[in-house]
Amino acid sequence: MRRARDLAVCxxxxxxIPSVDAIPSEIPVVIxxxxxxxxxxxxxxxxxxxxxxxxxxRCKLPDHPQAHFINNRTMEIFRRLDGLGSKxxxxxxxxxxxxxxxxxxxxxxxxxxxxxxIHPKGKHYFFAFFFVPTNVAHFSQHxxxxxxxxxxxxxxxxLDPISLQPNQSSIFMGYQCDSIxxxxxxxxxxxxxTGSTASEKIVTCQYLVAADGAGSGVRKSMGVTLQGQHxxxxxxxxxxxxxxxxxxxVDNRPGMLFFVxxxxxxxxxxxxxxxxGEFVAQMxxxxxxxxxxxxxxxxxQKTIRQLLSLDIDVEVKSVKPWVMHAEVAEKCLxxxxxxxxxxxxxxxxxxxxxxxxxxxxxxxxxxxxxxxxAVLNSMAPPTLLETYETERRPIAEANTALSVENFKAAMSIxxxxxxxxxxxxxxxxTINSTVGSILPKSLQSQVLDGIFSVGRAxxxxxxxxxxxxxxxxxxxxxxxxxxxxxxxQLQFPAEDLLFRYTNGALVPEDNVEESSRERQREYVPLSVxxxxxPHMKIKVLHGGSPGSEDxxxxxxxxxxxxxxFLFLVECSASGLNWAEDALQLSKSSPFPLxxxxxxxxxxxDAEADFVGSWKERNAGxxxxxxxxxxxxxxxxxxxxxxxIVILVRPDDHIAWRSSKQHGSKSFEELRLAFDSVLGWNxxxxxxxxxxx
Numbered sequence: 186m187r188r189a190r191d192l193a194v195c196x197x198x199x200x201x202i203p204s205v206d207a208i209p210s211e212i213p214v215v216i217x218x219x220x221x222x223x224x225x226x227x228x229x230x231x232x233x234x235x236x237x238x239x240x241x242x243r244c245k246l247p248d249h250p251q252a253h254f255i256n257n258r259t260m261e262i263f264r265r266l267d268g269l270g271s272k273x274x275x276x277x278x279x280x281x282x283x284x285x286x287x288x289x290x291x292x293x294x295x296x297x298x299x300x301x302x303i304h305p306k307g308k309h310y311f312f313a314f315f316f317v318p319t320n321v322a323h324f325s326q327h328x329x330x331x332x333x334x335x336x337x338x339x340x341x342x343x344l345d346p347i348s349l350q351p352n353q354s355s356i357f358m359g360y361q362c363d364s365i366x367x368x369x370x371x372x373x374x375x376x377x378x379t380g381s382t383a384s385e386k387i388v389t390c391q392y393l394v395a396a397d398g399a400g401s402g403v404r405k406s407m408g409v410t411l412q413g414q415h416x417x418x419x420x421x422x423x424x425x426x427x428x429x430x431x432x433x434x435v436d437n438r439p440g441m442l443f444f445v446x447x448x449x450x451x452x453x454x455x456x457x458x459x460x461x462g463e464f465v466a467q468m469x470x471x472x473x474x475x476x477x478x479x480x481x482x483x484x485x486q487k488t489i490r491q492l493l494s495l496d497i498d499v500e501v502k503s504v505k506p507w508v509m510h511a512e513v514a515e516k517c518l519x520x521x522x523x524x525x526x527x528x529x530x531x532x533x534x535x536x537x538x539x540x541x542x543x544x545x546x547x548x549x550x551x552x553x554x555x556x557x558x559a560v561l562n563s564m565a566p567p568t569l570l571e572t573y574e575t576e577r578r579p580i581a582e583a584n585t586a587l588s589v590e591n592f593k594a595a596m597s598i599x600x601x602x603x604x605x606x607x608x609x610x611x612x613x614x615t616i617n618s619t620v621g622s623i624l625p626k627s628l629q630s631q632v633l634d635g636i637f638s639v640g641r642a643x644x645x646x647x648x649x650x651x652x653x654x655x656x657x658x659x660x661x662x663x664x665x666x667x668x669x670x671x672x673x674q675l676q677f678p679a680e681d682l683l684f685r686y687t688n689g690a691l692v693p694e695d696n697v698e699e700s701s702r703e704r705q706r707e708y709v710p711l712s713v714x715x716x717x718x719p720h721m722k723i724k725v726l727h728g729g730s731p732g733s734e735d736x737x738x739x740x741x742x743x744x745x746x747x748x749x750f751l752f753l754v755e756c757s758a759s760g761l762n763w764a765e766d767a768l769q770l771s772k773s774s775p776f777p778l779x780x781x782x783x784x785x786x787x788x789x790d791a792e793a794d795f796v797g798s799w800k801e802r803n804a805g806x807x808x809x810x811x812x813x814x815x816x817x818x819x820x821x822x823x824x825x826x827x828x829i830v831i832l833v834r835p836d837d838h839i840a841w842r843s844s845k846q847h848g849s850k851s852f853e854e855l856r857l858a859f860d861s862v863l864g865w866n867x868x869x870x871x872x873x874x875x876x877x
Contacts, residue, residue: 246334414510
């Protein structure tokens with residue numbers, strides 16, 4: 186029922202393909218791809234006053250579940266999009282339904298181990314709103330999309346071509362991008378209804394963003410290659426419904442993922458929503474001996490029932506093959522002038538281990554939106570967009586490596602059970618390179634299935650039982666891997682909240698130590714240039730703008746509808762003199778700069794006369810906030826000395842900071858830093874004053 190309600194409004198609007206005549210001929214930004222990344226970018230641009238046209242080749246939103254884990258950073262972005270984060274939190278399954286991974290021989294079989302990913306052994310990754318204003322979520326992409334579309338309409342994006350207003354952003358379903366011509370000053374795209382050759386529309390835009398997925402047609406047409414590991418594994422994804430299975434699991438073994446090692450098959454069963462009885466079974470397959478067409482509805486039902494070991498009917502909704510890669514595009518800006526921009530899966534393809542794919546893509550959109558808006562509004566030079574690639578491509582490479590590492594960790598469990606996946610791959614490759622050219626396909630399939638059946642016999646109850654010392658040793662090994670946190674992990678707090686841009690639209694510091702890339706690092710708030718502004722609970726004391734009653738986090742100070750930088754200072758003579766410089770700079774800069782004074786009682790009492798005079802003189806020109814809890818903002822930021830000032834970008838990332846006391850050269854230092862961040866002064870070799 187929930188899924189039906191989610192799709193109701195969208196199905197009415199997307200029921201027919203609009204005429205090409207409804208598509209505008211000229212528009213600032215064209216977005217190709219209507220997945221989570223493309224729609225999020227459309228929302229963010231619309232909020233910043235930038236008109237965009239999104240085209241999606243599918244005529245309707247997909248029903249087949251895909252990504253489902255939304256990490257803290259993405260939820261922080263969603264939280265400020267008209268309550269999108271709160272809606273996800275309200276609609277997602279209860280936490281107890283998805284906090285665990287279960288390793289078993291069947292859903293009603295022997296349990297080899299269970300991992301609680303909210304309270305891993307010795308750690309606590311559900312942050313209880315101390316380090317984050319919101320938390321991770323388990324909410325499937327096919328349920329997220331209708332909510333994103335609904336949110337887009339709230340942000341002014343039109344879904345109805347008949348009522349499309351001038352300068353209004355729009356989403357057109359059932360349209361594909363056939364060709365792209367890029368020049369130094371524009372991009373010309375040819376759009377046509379999907380599968381049709383009868384009509385087309387030539388659209389001229391200043392920038393085209395490719396968010397058209399892992400098989401991106403735009404990326405291919407621009408000749409951009411992918412770098413990394415290709416074809417790590419081929420899998421079949423089976424979407425099925427079983428309310429009885431849900432009830433059984435809720436009562437006995439609630440969880441998000443079930444790793445099933447069964448004599449009949451090996452699979453990962455994803456419980457997308459135990460309330461709705463919605464699941465996906467992911468099973469490896471090995472072409473050409475096995476083809477996607479072999480996985481018929483009846484065969485899938487039979488296999489799933491064997492994996493369940495329960496007398497329960499399942500309804501197979503859809504079966505889709507997919508290929509796991511670990512690759513990053515060689516570049517993110519393509520074409521003459523770099524006006525074709527890759528985002529999301531078009532720019533990087535990860536293994537699903539850790540859920541980095543959709544989250545990294547949405548964070549791509551968050552990084553890109555404000556830069557497009559700044560350039561299109563002549564608030565920054567076009568070179569600012571080059572920092573999108575400078576900043577996001579290293580993050581994509583890091584997340585690719587972490588996903589591969591996490592995938593390998595997942596493979597340690599079947600290996601411990603004698604089911605080493607590398608052996609299966611080796612057997613498959615051997616058959617392909619030897620008898621593959623001699624035996625007919627049917628015999629090859631029998632050989633492959635026979636060998637795999639022998640391997641899977643190691644998890645049959647006749648072998649894997651308490652009377653077999655070899656089996657007991659293997660089970661003990663599995664439990665040890667799980668207890669030590671060396672299996673597949675769900676949360677990566679540091680990578681989620683502490684990823685750092687080392688170069689780009691920022692002034693880097695030389696004295697920042699590179700953080701470890703080891704898995705499962707703890708999150709420790711920092712305020713160095715390039716990282717996300719740390720969250721702290723606050724309340725507004727003065728100068729709240731419209732909507733300030735909703736401000737409860739330092740991150741709320743950055744509003745998605747305002748294209749501006751924040752300048753954070755402490756409430757002291759030095760800090761307020763820095764603030765005076767920022768207010769003066771904002772008057773002459775094309776980019777707004779908003780001053781935020783972070784107060785504490787000690788600072789206000791120590792320099793009461795100066796502070797009072799400054800506030801009276803600048804009333805209405807600044808915002809003053811105070812910590813809602815007994816927390817020292819500067820200690821939270823990882824700095825010990827007072828006086829630090831912080832410049833924050835519209836995407837929440839710190840662009841520059843200084844720990845110098847205000848002096849005669851402070852205004853010039855701030856001006857140079859601001860110009861350097863925006864790219865007005867490309868040759869400037871400014872370094873942030875180190876803060877310890």
